[in-house]
Amino acid sequence: IIYDELMNNVSYLMSFFSQHAMNVIGIFAEEQTLVLQIVAGVLHLGNISFKEVGNYAAVESEEFLAFPAFLLGINQSRLKEKLTSRQMDSKWGGKSESINVTLNVEQACYTRDALAKALHARIFDYLVDSINKAMEKDYEEYNIGVLDIYGFEIFQKNGFEQFCINFVNEKLQQIFIELTLKAEQEEYVQEGIRWTPIDYFNNKIVCDLIENKVNPPGIMSILDDVCATMHAVGEGADQTLLQKLQMQIGTHEHFNSWNQGFIIHHYAGKVSYEMDGFCERNRDVLFMDLIELMQSSELPFIKALFPENLQADKKGRPTTAGSKIKKQANDLVGTLMKCTPHYIRCIKPNETKKPRDWEESRVKHQVEYLGLKENIRVRRAGYAYRRVFKKFLQRYAILTKATWPSWKGDEKKGVLHLLQSVNMDPDQYQLGKTKIFIKAPESLFLLEEMRERKYDGYARAIQKAWRKYMARKKYVQMREEASDLLLNKKERRRNSINRNFIGDYIGMEEHPELRQFVGKREKIDFADTITKYDRRFKGVKRDLVLTPKCIYLIGRDKVKQGPEKGLVKEVLKRRIEVERLLSVSLSTMQDDIFILHEQEYDSLLESVFKTEFLSLLSKRYEEKTQRKLPLKFSNTLEVKLKKENWGPWSAGGSRQVQFMQGQGDLVILKPSNKMLQVSIGPGLPKNSRPTRRNITQSQGYSHRTQSQNYPMRAAPPPPGHHQNGVIKSPQFVPHPHTPANQRAGQKNLQTTMVRPPLPQQLSAGSDKVSHQPESLDFLKVPDQGAAGVRRQTTNRPPPAGGRPKPQPKPKPQVPQCRALYAYDAQDTDELSFNANDIIDIIKEDPSGWWTGRLRGKQGLFPNNYVTKI
Structure with missing residues (x-):
């Protein structure tokens, strides 16, 4: 009983899978029933057996004829007749005669088996044809066929x-x-x-x-x-x-x-x-009688499986x-x-x-x-490769100007021109009447590699132009977004409102000692060396780093103990998670001071790139908290101090920063006990916005346009004007009738706090990198080296002795200057140098910005930081 139930379940599952497969290929339910009905008819045909009666075959039990006849939709008596006899046509004297031939047992068995084979084969062909029709598409296309046979x-x-x-x-x-x-x-x-x-x-x-x-x-x-x-x-x-x-x-x-x-x-x-x-x-033995029997079926589906034309096929043998x-x-x-x-x-x-x-x-x-x-x-x-001339020219036309976009002239000459242009060895190819034959695969790889290089070069040019356009668009958008943060709230510096946003002004990739404090997968949004003021308003240098998650303040301390005692090491002074910021405070004037407010204590910072930093910080804050970054603008700001480690009675306290109207573009700091007074001259109006202009760079230096009369940002004063981290008041008082921009261009600016404005345009100019055509020298015979020179000189007569060695060509003399103070570049087109560095002067400009070269790098530097030698 268990075995019968198991077999019934297996049969049911197999039937389910078969019907599901027929549903997938689009066979209707009625046709599925007929397919299974014919399979059952084939099985029941096998139950028919024959006996010998008078040397002829007769059906042993006619009850086995009824069900297969019903399943196949044919008459039972006709099925019996066609299994035990067949019609034979013969011709004699131009007349045709039909004779009914009775079969013996062996022939009847062959006839029964032939009918079963025919039904099974026709059903199989029908299923294959249905699968092909289901996979057939409305359009022609190439295909790959896999033939696997014994x-x-x-x-x-x-x-x-x-x-x-x-x-x-x-x-x-x-x-x-x-x-x-x-x-x-x-x-x-x-x-x-x-x-x-x-x-x-x-x-x-x-x-x-x-x-x-x-x-x-x-x-x-x-x-x-x-x-x-x-x-x-x-x-x-x-x-x-x-x-x-x-x-x-x-x-x-x-x-x-x-x-x-x-x-x-x-x-x-x-x-x-x-x-x-x-x-x-x-x-x-599928005689015409059996085909005629199946064509007499009451089921149109079975009739369609036997489409033979009996009148035309009667003459042939099965x-x-x-x-x-x-x-x-x-x-x-x-x-x-x-x-x-x-x-x-x-x-x-x-x-x-x-x-x-x-x-x-x-x-x-x-x-x-x-x-x-x-x-x-x-x-x-x-030959490993062969191709007709036309297709070969089409594929490799990009290699030369003469063949791109199409070759004008005889195709065979065009192919020869291509092969000669890549210096292919004539032994590696032959030109036939209509095709080119290339012998070694390496020669073909050479063509393919050069073709890829050409396409790669053009693709890079397109990418460069597109990225340049997108970057320019992005920078304009960033400037406008940054300007919107301060619009109608804070005066703007005329030297920085239109400058480019660089982001990483330190070069974090080249400073692993700084990168160690940042997460491995954290992106650097902003990095710059800024000034941080302590509770006594003493300014110290810090590296400010902004990532999508945190703000880092990195300083440097001397190691007090251990094997590295006495060395100056980078130290993480503070780490602030972006979402923990409470607000940022700024004044309404053009200064660079801002305060980061956090729950524990605040940080008083000064950065010439504050606008760029605040715009990036605002984006990251909104991403983390889904809120706008609170920006507070006031000329009286309060700084909450960090608690000192004096025990439970220690208190942090607070300090005030007061901003006052002064003169000039440089801030003047006057610290007192618990207050810092900051005075600075008026800047651009609060409703100022950056002007749209082309952002072009050549060799890393920004071009100054003719309409730009001021430097991109204010320069720091020469050293010697600081005491306890606070800038002293200038001793030089300009003449009341002298304009500020003319005062900046006067001589002896070393004694003043004001740096001359940037030149209107680089006098020396920056030559653009010329795009030379791709060199094919790598295809030529390589340099023979010392061995080749020796081979060439073996047959030469010895040179005459005593000839004096030629004098080396004198180096060109260029004017030079010595740096009086150290200077840190504030833009990408400026030079950084230390005191006593010797700088080659390339161009002197009356604006006060000179062009020079130091350690292989060319850039701008202020002439009031140097003296000519």
Whole structure:
């Protein structure tokens, strides 16, 4: 009971999977029922058995006829009639006569089996056709087909099945020869290419031995003739076949016979076939009577499975298994000949089907009969690449200007021009009548690499232009967004309102000692060296770093103990998470001071790039908190101090910063006990916005436009004007009638606090990098070096002695200057230098900004920081 239930469940699952598969390929439910109904009819046909009555066949039990007749939609009596007899047409004296021939038991069994095979085959073809229609598309396209068949079979006992399989393999081997060996060598002859022919075995003679129809007839034709003459019994038919084979093809060089069969010399070697069962397996007794019976079915679906025209096909004999295989093999060959096949040759290492079992003789034999050695010889002696001139020119036209976008003239000359332009060795190619042939794959790789370089160069140019455009657009947007933060709230510095945003002014990638404090995957949004004021308003340098998560303040302290005692090391002074900021306070004037308010204590900072920093900080704060960063503007600001470690009675306290109207663009700091007074002159109006202008750079230096009369930002004063971190008040009082911009250009500016404005335009100019055409020198013969020079000088006469050594060419004299103070560059086009550095002067400009060169770098520097030597 359990077994029956299990089998029922398995049958149900298999039926479910089959019906689901038919649903997927689009077969309707009615047709699915008919498919299963025909399969059931085939199974019930197998239950019909025959008995002998008076030397003729009769159905043993007619009750087994009813159900298959019902399933197939045919009349039961007609099914009985067609299984035990058949109609035979004959002609005599120009008249046709129809005779009803009664079958014996053996013939009736063949007829029953032939009907079952036909129904099963037609259903199988219907399903395959349905799958193809489901996968078919409305448009034509290229496709890749994979053909996997049985390999060559040589068993201890080989019969009709092995004969058919080996015949198909023989046909496929012929295609391999036609397309790889024969066709390739014939192509060289047609194109007039110098070529040494390679000998190979052409197996067409074996294919003709099997499938020829006449002169002499092939094995399959003789087999069909013998099967056609078989009548009542099949005994002795195999021996009759062997005798006819010996008579008609016994002298063929690839055929031998023996007492129980025959031998064929296939391309894979000699194979002996036993005759027992050859004729019986070849017979396919699907007479016209059975086709007519199926066409009389009441089911249109079954009628459609048998579309033969009986009136036209009555004259021919029924097809056999061998003739069907031959037709299918030839159709397959015709299909493959229209394609470009690629071969995967599988080598069988042993007969034991075990790993690491290698039979060398067997492997060698397979390599030989598969024609791999001949194929390798042809490929090695031949050309790895061939292409018609037109397509070759189209693919590699980009390599030269003469061929791009199209070659004007004879295509063959254009191909030759391309090959000469890349300095390809003439031994590596030949030009045929319509095609170019390239011998080594390396030569083709050279062309492909140069083509990729060309496309890569043009792609980079396009990318560069696009990125430049997007960066310019982004910088303009960033300036406008940053300006909106301060719009109508704070005066702007005329020297910085239009400057470019760089972001990383320190170069964090080159300073791992700073990068160690930042997370490995954190992006650097902003980095700059700023001034931080303590509780006594003493200014100290700090590195301010902003990432999407945190703000870092990094300082430097001297190590007090340990092996590195006395060394100055970077120390993380403070780390503030962006979302923990409470607000940022600024004044309404043009100064660079701002306060970061946090729950624990505040930080009083000064940075000339405060606008850029605040715009980036505002974005990150909004990303983290979904709120706008609170910005407070007032001329009286309060700074909450950090608690000192004096025990539980220690208090942090607070300090005030008061901003007052002063003169000039430089801040003047006056600290007192708990207050810092900051005075600075008026800046641009609060409603000032950055002007849109082109952002162009050449060699890393910004061009000053003709309309720009001021520096990009204010310069720090020379050293010596600080006391306790606070800038002293200037001792120099300008003449009341002298304009500020003229005062900045006067001599002896070393004694003042005011730095001269930036020049209107770089006097020396910055030459743009010229884009030279791509050099092909790497394709030329390499430099022979010392060995080559020695070879060239062996035949020369010795030079005359005593000739004086030529004097070295004097170096060009350029004016120089010595730095009086150290200067840190505040923009990308300026020079940084230390005191006593010697700078080459390239250009002196009356504006006060000179162009110089130091340690290989060229840039601008203020002339009030140097003295000429």
